[in-house]
Amino acid sequence: MKPAPERAxxxxxxxxxxxxxxxxxxGILAAALYALYDLTWLLAILVPAPWWLVRSVxxxxxxxxxxARLGGGxxxxxxxxxxxxxxxxxxxxxEVKAAQALVRELRIARPDLDVVVSTVTTTGFDxxxxxxxxxxxxxxxxxxxxxxxxxxxxxAPDCAVLVELEVWPSFLREANRAGIPIAVVNGRITERxxxxxxxxxxxxxxxxxxxxxxxxxxEYAQRFIGLDADPDRVxxxxxxxxxxxxxxxxxxxxxxLERVAARPGQLVVVAGSTxxxxxxxxxxxxxxxxxxxxLVLVPRHPERAGGLxxxxxxxxxxxxxxxxxxxxxxxxxxxPLVVDTIGELEQVYAASDLVFVGGSLIPHGGQNMLEPAAxxxxxxxxxxxxxxxxxxxxLERAGAAWRLVGEAELATALRSLLDDPARRLAMGAAGRxxxxxxxxxxxxxxxxxxxxxxxxxxxxxA
Numbered sequence: 344m345k346p347a348p349e350r351a352x353x354x355x356x357x358x359x360x361x362x363x364x365x366x367x368x369x370g371i372l373a374a375a376l377y378a379l380y381d382l383t384w385l386l387a388i389l390v391p392a393p394w395w396l397v398r399s400v401x402x403x404x405x406x407x408x409x410x411a412r413l414g415g416g417x418x419x420x421x422x423x424x425x426x427x428x429x430x431x432x433x434x435x436x437x438e439v440k441a442a443q444a445l446v447r448e449l450r451i452a453r454p455d456l457d458v459v460v461s462t463v464t465t466t467g468f469d470x471x472x473x474x475x476x477x478x479x480x481x482x483x484x485x486x487x488x489x490x491x492x493x494x495x496x497x498x499a500p501d502c503a504v505l506v507e508l509e510v511w512p513s514f515l516r517e518a519n520r521a522g523i524p525i526a527v528v529n530g531r532i533t534e535r536x537x538x539x540x541x542x543x544x545x546x547x548x549x550x551x552x553x554x555x556x557x558x559x560x561x562e563y564a565q566r567f568i569g570l571d572a573d574p575d576r577v578x579x580x581x582x583x584x585x586x587x588x589x590x591x592x593x594x595x596x597x598x599x600l601e602r603v604a605a606r607p608g609q610l611v612v613v614a615g616s617t618x619x620x621x622x623x624x625x626x627x628x629x630x631x632x633x634x635x636x637x638l639v640l641v642p643r644h645p646e647r648a649g650g651l652x653x654x655x656x657x658x659x660x661x662x663x664x665x666x667x668x669x670x671x672x673x674x675x676x677x678x679p680l681v682v683d684t685i686g687e688l689e690q691v692y693a694a695s696d697l698v699f700v701g702g703s704l705i706p707h708g709g710q711n712m713l714e715p716a717a718x719x720x721x722x723x724x725x726x727x728x729x730x731x732x733x734x735x736x737x738l739e740r741a742g743a744a745w746r747l748v749g750e751a752e753l754a755t756a757l758r759s760l761l762d763d764p765a766r767r768l769a770m771g772a773a774g775r776x777x778x779x780x781x782x783x784x785x786x787x788x789x790x791x792x793x794x795x796x797x798x799x800x801x802x803x804x805a
Contacts (some may be wrong), residue, residue, distance in 0.1 A: 346698045352625075353558075353561070353564050353568070353574055353577045353579060354567075354574060354575045354577045354578040356577055359508065359575055359794070359795050360554075360573060360575050360576055360700070361799055362524035362554040362555075362795070362796050362799055363503075363519055363524060363525070363552060363553070363554045364519070364522040364523075364524060365479070365519060365520070365522070366519045367519065367549075367551060367552060368549060368551075368552075372564055375512065375614070376546065376547065377512070377516060377547075378487065380486075380512055380513065380547060381487055381488050381513070383754060384486060384487045384547045384611070385449075385487070388485070388487075388617050392680045394590050395409065397695060402680075404465070404553055408465060408468075408482065409658065409799045410667045411482035412463075412482045412483070412484055412485050412490075413484070413490055414484060414490050414493045414494060414497075416481060416482065416752030417481055417493075417494065417497035417498065418459065418479050418481070418497060418498065418633055419497070420496060420497050420499060421499040424748065426455060426456065426457050427453075427455060427457070427500075427501045428454045428456060428457045428458070428459050428498060428499060428500045428501060429449060429453070429456045429457075429458055429500055429501055429502050429503075429797075430459045430460075430461060430498055430500035430502070430504065431445070431446060431449075431459070431460050431461070431504045431506065431649060432460075432461045432462070432483055432503065432504065432505050432506060432509055433460070433461075433462055433467065433471075433506040433507075433509070434462065434463045434464065434467065434483075434507075434509045435453050435462065435463060435464040435466065435467040436464070436466050436467050436470050436643075437461045437472065437710070438462075438467070438506040438507055438509070438710055439460065439462055439467050439470050439471045439489055439506075440470065440474065440584075440587060441506055441507070441529055441583055441584045441587055442460070442504075442506050442528075442529075442583070442587075443474060443587040444586035444587040444785040445504075445528060445529075445583055445785050445788060445789065446458055446460070446475065446478070448785050448786070449789065449790050449792075450616060452739060452789060452793065453793075453797065455457045456501060456733040456797075457479070458475070458478040458479075458480075459478065459479045459480075459481060459498050460478050460479070460480045460481070460532055461480075461481050461483040461484070461498075462480070462482070462483060463484065463784060465482050465646075466643075466645070466646075466685060467573070468482065468642060469686075469698060470685055470686055473685070473686045474686075481498070482508075484514075486512065486513045486514055487513065488513045488516070488517060489580055489779050491511075491513045491514050491517045492517050492521075495517055495518060495521050495523060496521075500523055501523075501797065502523065502524050502525075502526060502792070502796050502797060503518055503523055503524070503525045503526070504525075504526050504528055504792070505525065505526070505527050505528070506528055506529055506534075507527070507528075507529050507530060507531055508527055508530055508531060508532050508554070509529040510527075510545060510548045510550070511548065512548040512549065513705065515548055515549060515552040515553065516552065517684065519552050519640070523674050524554040524555070524704060524796045525552065525554055525555075526553070526554060526555040526556075526557065526667050526791075526792055526796055527553055527555070527556045527557065527567075528557045528580075528583065528788050528792070529557065529559060529580075529582060529583045529584065529784070529788070530556050530557055530558040530559060530563055530564075530567065531558070531559045531563045531733070532563055532567065532570075533710065533729055533732075534729075535729065537566045537569070537570070539624065540570050540707060541569070541570070544570050544571055549552070549571075550567065550570040550571050550572045550573035551556055551571050551572065551573065553572065553576070553674075554576060554633045554795070554796055555576055555578070555791060555792070555795050555796055556572055556576055556577040556578070557579075557580040557787070557788045557791050557792075558576055558577060558578070558579050558580065559579075559581060559582045559733060559784075560579060560581075560582075560733060561578075561579055561793060564577050564579050569621070574581075575751075578787075578791050578798075580784050580787035580788045581781060581783060581784030581787060581788075582733065582734070582781055582784050583788055584680050584711060584734075585713060585717075585778050585781035585782050585784065586783070586785040587682065588713060588715065588717035588778055588785055589689075589718075590717045590718070590719075590775050590779055591719070591775070592714075594693060594784060595690050595691070595693040595694035596690060599687070599690045599691065599693075599694050600694050601674070602665060602668045602669070602674055602680070603637060603639055603680065603691060603694040603695075604637060604676075604694060605637060605674035605675060605676035606637070606676035608729050609635070609636065609637050609767075610633075610635070610636040610637070610696045610697070611636065611637045611639060611694055611696050611697075611710060612629070612636050612637070612638050612639065612695065612696065612697045612698075612699065612757060612761070613639045613641065613691055613692055613694070613695035613697075613698050613699070614638070614639065614640050614641065614698075614699040614700075614701055614713075615688055615691070615699070615700055615701060615710070615714070615715065615776075616617050616641065616642075616643045616688070616700060616701045616702055616711075617640055617641065617642050617643060617699075617701030617702070618642075618643055618701055618702050618707055619647070619704055619705075620704075620799060621702075621704045621705060621725075622640050622642065622651055622654075622655060623655065623658060623755060624704055624750050625638065625640065625699065625753070626638065626655050626658050626659065626679060627658065627754075628750075628753040628754035628757055629679070629757070630659055632754035632755070632757055632758035632759050633754075633758055633761055634677075636696075636761060637676055637679075637680065637758075638679040638680070638697060639679070639680045639681075639682065639694075639695070640662070640680070640681045640682065641681075641682040641688055641691055642682075642683075642701075643701060643702065643710065645682070645683050645685055648682075648683035649666060651681055652664065655679065655681075660675075660677060660678040661678065662678055662679040662680060662681045663675060663678050663679070663680050663681070664680075664681050664683045665680065665681070665682045665683055665687075666683050666684060668680075688714070689714065689718070692714065692715045692718050692720060693718055695715070695720055696720075696761065696767065697720065697721055697723065697757065697760050697761060697767060698715035698720045698721070698722050698723070698724045699722075699724065699753075699757070700712045700714075700715065700722060700723070700724040701724075702727070702730075703724040703725030703726065703727050703728050703747075704725035704726075704727065704747075704749075704750055704753070705725075705727060706727045707727060707730075708727060708728065708729045709725075709727060709728035709729065709730050709731045709735070710726060710731070711731060711734065712724055712728075712731060712735060712738060713734050713774075713777075713778055713781075715774075716738055716743055716744070716771075716772075716774030716775065716777060716778055716779040717774070717775060718775070719771035719772060719774065719775045720767075720774070721743070721744075721745075721766070721767040721768075721770035721771050722738060722744040722745070722770070722774060723744070723745045723747065723753075723756050723757070723760070724744065724745075724746060724747065725746070725749070725750070725753075726746060726747060726748060726749060737777050737781070738773075738774055738777055741773040741774065741776065741777045741796060742769070742773050743770050743771070743773035743774035743777055744770070744774065745760070745770075752762060
């Protein structure tokens, strides 16, 4: 493990506060509030129950997912004297991938602990099973108190690690009551979320229930403190996503190159993690400005691929699917390609000459633009990057990315960069340097977890 870089720290008390191992708010009013919260959850489940039943009968995957979130498919409860466990939770794909470097270092530093990874979304679950083949992967439970209690009894973690900010009121409360300390790592909170939480910070969720906040930067740290987090429990550790990214000139596999770059020497534009309506905008821009290039679309949710092909066929040549190419269909360089598989985005980025990052032409908040930058690719994205302002700012200040004013600028940006290989190379090199400079957050995060929670948790000494 390389030495930790120096970063500013807010929680610099000589003796940091101990982990929270009891319910800090056990009063009658709190009990009534949580009872009302449980009732709301029950109504949200019972009212659409007929629809749930129909979906469960018609879809085995839906049935398995719903059952898992109600407490099914959990590991056997830990017996006295058995190896400890640490729960790492990421709500979806981005958070699950962000935790890679931390999980790797945790296993090195604490080989006595087994890792349990939890997630909410179906795509996140599939990606977690690929990224963590040696870990137990489970569904995070619905936030009903009795469901959460069963989840915590079965998983029985020494510590629960929440990636970025995935706070559920009953989960926080039941973990406190079970003596399980909670840490937020790679912590961030957007201005919009901060304002929303400010409106009911004295109700739910209760941020004072979290033992440790490892914030990405000072701005996020101050927002946590503004939500009543104890300043001595907040430390600035940086962005662990950078540590999970492999930098340098990556080479795609020969098989991916054959599918993606169907014609020798053909330039490839990859649109990664796209959302509904963005693909149509990209196809229109491609046809208007760079029809000789190969357009590769990687939807954020691969299950959209079939409908996406039908939708885009109305705009021109019907797109091809990666799975059909692998089944023997000949690649056609004049048609867009839709990647309908999971876990191959990095390889597809490596086969590209230029990358557009989705979730940004629409008010979704963007997706992680550091991923293609780490591979030395010039990056383009739309104006809506509220969820990745820090990352976008770093790339833009280095001249590594082009943030569009709006969809109308898309065709111009793609054509301009494809026509200027020197600029693309310079942007790619700058982006790779930005990612390299951000590395080291995992070391600081692991140190904070070890010193402030794991070394002081009674469960870890059981």
